[in-house]
Amino acid sequence: MNGIADYEFVRSLGRGNHGEYFVAATPLRLPVRDEYVAVKVLSGPTSEDVFRRATRELSAFAAVQSPYLVTLYDAGQQGSSFYYAMEYLDEGSLAAPAQGAAPPDRGRIITAVADAARAAHALHEAGIVHRDIKPGNVLLSRGRGKLADLGLSQVISPGVTMTGMGSVGAIEFTDPALVQGAKPSRATDIFSLGATLHRALAGVGFYGELPDDDAMFALRRVLSQPPTISSTLDPAVATAISWSIAPNAFDRPATALVFAEYLDSLV
Numbered sequence: 001m002n003g004i005a006d007y008e009f010v011r012s013l014g015r016g017n018h019g020e021y022f023v024a025a026t027p028l029r030l031p032v033r034d035e036y037v038a039v040k041v042l043s044g045p046t047s048e049d050v051f052r053r054a055t056r057e058l059s060a061f062a063a064v065q066s067p068y069l070v071t072l073y074d075a076g077q078q079g080s081s082f083y084y085a086m087e088y089l090d091e092g093s094l095a096a097p098a099q100g101a102a103p104p105d106r107g108r109i110i111t112a113v114a115d116a117a118r119a120a121h122a123l124h125e126a127g128i129v130h131r132d133i134k135p136g137n138v139l140l141s142r143g144r145g146k147l148a149d150l151g152l153s154q155v156i157s158p159g160v161t162m163t164g165m166g167s168v169g170a171i172e173f174t175d176p177a178l179v180q181g182a183k184p185s186r187a188t189d190i191f192s193l194g195a196t197l198h199r200a201l202a203g204v205g206f207y208g209e210l211p212d213d214d215a216m217f218a219l220r221r222v223l224s225q226p227p228t229i230s231s232t233l234d235p236a237v238a239t240a241i242s243w244s245i246a247p248n249a250f251d252r253p254a255t256a257l258v259f260a261e262y263l264d265s266l267v
Helices: 048-063 106-125 168-173 186-202 215-224 235-244 256-264
Strands: 007-016 019-025 036-042 072-078 081-087 138-141 144-147
Touching: 007 036, 048 072, 048 081, 106 138, 106 144, 106 186, 106 256, 168 186, 168 215, 186 235, 186 256, 235 256
Parallel strands: none
Antiparallel strands: 007 019, 019 036, 036 081, 072 081, 138 144
């Protein structure tokens, strides 16, 4: 794919849930000074109903004011393909730092997750649950973090099971209560923040490595064993993660902002 609408793609940034990301030259019509933007093109055909619902969710996301949220610029549909454009940050993410860049150290990882927690809090205060917090959606920018890519899985495919929602490996960042039918909430996003911090610092998930090609195996492991915190993490970080993933949601931080402020104390 060379582009979509008036976006001329420069290169692919890789695939994510339900689509592929590209770096694109900024169209002249956008009031953006940056030379490039990031564009996500959703996989497969998109109906008019899905387009309306996805656009409504993205508009709500874009209306939230936070320096820790990636800025959304545009959304549209070309033929049956839905796309949206956002701020492009060239330092990569916690999952994939920019090529040639040094991996983020402990302090920068904790700061980036704390910033993502502040972004999540801003969304929560606006009545929005992100639903897809993971290392690939915590982008790095000038020593800070920004939260990207509102989880649109349930908008695109309402009612689907976890096995149909993007990469199976992403289930390690999902509160097991969601897999069992609970509704997305502040608490489920806080679980995801803790899981993101764990993966970024320990280099491993709560359940070991989950295969992308065996959904039933991944689900069985998540539902049959409690999350296990790596013994390689220092006690303060392990305590923070344990708090964020407490089995009873009421025992977790009351808000993502409370969690962010606690993480600040660890840096």
